[in-house]
Amino acid sequence: MAGALPRPKRKSTHSNPQVTPEASFYADKDRSGDTLDLDPASLCPNPFNRREMRGVPELAATISEVGLLQNIAHIRAEVWLKTYPETADQITAPNVILFGEHRWRAIQHLGWETIPSVLRDDRVKDARLITLIENLRRAQLSPLEEAEHYQALREAGLSYQQIAEKVGETADGALSKGTVWKRVRLLELHPEVQQALRDGMLKVSSAEKAQELDSEDQRDYLSLVLGGTRPAEAHAQILARQRHAEDAPDDDTTVSTGNAPSGDSAAGPLPLAHEKAVSTGNATDQSDGAAAPEGKAVSDGNAAGRPPAQRKPKQDKPRNGDSDRRTAAAARDAACRRLVETVDPSDPANHELILGVLTATVLAPQQQSAAQQRAFTWLRETNRHGLEEAADASAYFNAVQTSRDSALQRLAAFACGLAAAELRTAARRQSWSSREIHHVRVLQEHAEYEPQTEWEQKELGMVTAGGTR
């Protein structure tokens, strides 16, 4: 049977096995994922890492105590340069750190001969992203550093949406496209504002408020905020000033900023004229002269002169209200100042007014420091502050409290109360409640204040079906 078959080709008959040795079991000695002990001198920093090197000596102290708990990672320079040839001048060693530059510096600080590092040649394509994510995860990146990272990714061709998706969950939670966008826009801020942000003098939210202002206004805004004004208030003041400048370029009555020259003559007579107008029931018809452009500006919503808002189109309409709101707030501010200027706290006839204002203030939640700041501005500008040496609002009110001048104390308390009510009214975005209405009534009664904008009249319930009451 088997005899009919051809002879097999045999190998087992040779005394020595006829095999060629395997070329090499492991040709690529180091593979991605291997942990290597590297000489720190053979590593160079990641050109994409924009994180400031802070706290290296502290980290070194920790490492010398507990050891290096987490290995760093690196990419071979030749692999790196194939993908990022533009960084050639920054690659100074055979290996590029993918992440762990702090640890590397700390190890150098300690003088260790080797540092354990994971080879990650396979991740070279994602190096930029990994650097960013690693830094974001560690949650010590300042907003501007973060912004620079995002900007770099933008330049690499990623969209805001892609950046948000890829960076994904950061240490602070999910990242939205909007956050990325807002961060990148921080880089457009005036250098001084950026510096303040970098120095920690300014919060991110405060810096974001400055974004819609032009560069000169940003500086004013910054000085206001650094001077102790609340960011929202400072922002409102700048915007109100802008408005005023646009609406009535000839008019000096820049009441809201507190920067108006003292002894302002226009502020006084104007509302008086309106008081008269109200009494005749012809307020809109009677307003003329300086008031006319303002009224006109209000009616067609002069906000269009400002850069378009970065908001959804739906909010355009409320923005017209915003502009009215700011106009009204500026006018009320002037009225408040006038009231502070004219009220005689020692006159028993005014006690009911003062008590009423203070009652309303104490019963409502308030921003005391902001109110004090505003009250201080009024008192100083109307030359009724009484004490000379006070440098800022809180020092001033401390001094008032310790002084024995009861009339001054009463005036200061009154001004604070009035300011609190005014701030609340100015900040109110929903329909007014009785608190806001009460505040305006006080102004109408005691400071000859006349609501000029249609919006404010509506809030007060003065406008019904196209006419004044």
Next chain:
Amino acid sequence: MTGLNRRFRPKGRNWPLIWSYVIECGGSTKTTSVTSMAVIAALRGYRSVVFDLDSNMSSSLVLGYDKTALKGKKTSLDLIYGTATLDEVALPARYRIGEGYDDDAFAFIPNLRVVPSSPAMAGADTAIAEDPDRNDWFAEILHAYEGDDTVFHMDFPASYGRMPYSVLRMMDEDDFVIPSIKADPKDVRLVQGLIEELERVRDKNRNRRSVPGRPTLNHMLLTGTPTRTYKEAAARRAAQQAEALYGSILLPYIRYSADAKKLYEDECPLPVLLPNSNPSVDYRKVMTHLGFTELAA
């Protein structure tokens, strides 16, 4: 199929006898026995198929197909995935007579086909676990079968799992479960595990009409048994033990031969490589014993 002896189609079924060389014991001469017995039957005129179900591809190699030769070919894993039919996968068995991979480097063994394996067969259990339908891969091959093979020789890996189960459940009492073990105390001890596994398969398929579910341990091969010159005490004791425990199902002994180890080196089944060696002679005796005598041409 005319002229085919009815004994190869028990109970009137349409598929051949199934001989499963199975035991959870590595190096227990499963592949040597599968290839030798299938080749002897083939050379005596009985058509059969060797299924290589082991990811080490040993029987594929011995029957003429190493990794290089199998490049681009369908394998037993395709059968499990249902992406190929038996006739598409089965290759004519051959052995090496020259260098290289051209047709003239091989001589074909008549009447024998091999279903080659692939390294990916290591994941066969997982593939079946992923999709319960794949448990029926072997049943589907059997039900669709129309050829005139006499025996399906199944070469299993040294493990019990879903893939061996999917074959064993299709076996009836007329089919053979043939543990091929060396005369070695370790191998003999592991037969008990096989008996339990078969019991489990029978238990699970009790009262099922669609599958036979009766794999039966009806023959046992004892290889490497002592000879006049091979007198290792452990082999002698193991043979005695096997005789005592499983005497009723033991096939004629396959005596020890150092030559038996050469089939992998020479990529050739033992009865072709060394037809006159002890094991070749003994395997022929076994096949004669099992009724596979030379067929008249």
